[in-house]
């Protein structure tokens with residue numbers, strides 16, 4: 001009789017704890033979803049020059065253009081705007097691809113502005 005009573009109490013404990021477990025699992029699964037939704041803010045600009053630079057130019061111009069990689073460092077360039085614009089448009093044989101076809105004048109202007117505004121990290 002005594003043993004049966006203890007068993008029943010144990011079962012009750014498990015039953016009492018089950019809802020807490022369900023809530024904990026729900027919270028654990030829900031958090032990453034909430035975090036993902038937070039990063040895709042509706043007002044984010046679709047064409048961010050920094051991102052464009054990182055994906056298109058970053059392979060050769062390291063750290064967003066701040067340091068030399070396969071290509072030279074672009075931050076604090078002593079070159080003229082025209083020189084930089086032409087290099088982006090025309091590229092350089094065997095060194096850098098030309099982007100005059102890929103980007104509009106406005107996009108190249110935006111990239112130039114981006115390069116001129118680079119600051120050390």
Ligand code: HEC
Pocket residue numbers: 053056057058059060061070071072073074077079084085087088092095096097099111
């Ligand atoms: C495949 C590698 C590569 C990629 C990709 C690349 N570059 Fe270059 N870039 C170079 C190299 C190498 C040079 C140096 C060319 C030379 O010898 O004058 C250079 C030079 C430049 C210069 C002139 C800097 C200077 O002082 O001579 C600018 C501006 C520039 N790149 C911008 C860009 C931009 C903007 C992009 C992306 C749209 C880009 N590059 C993508 C390799 C690359």
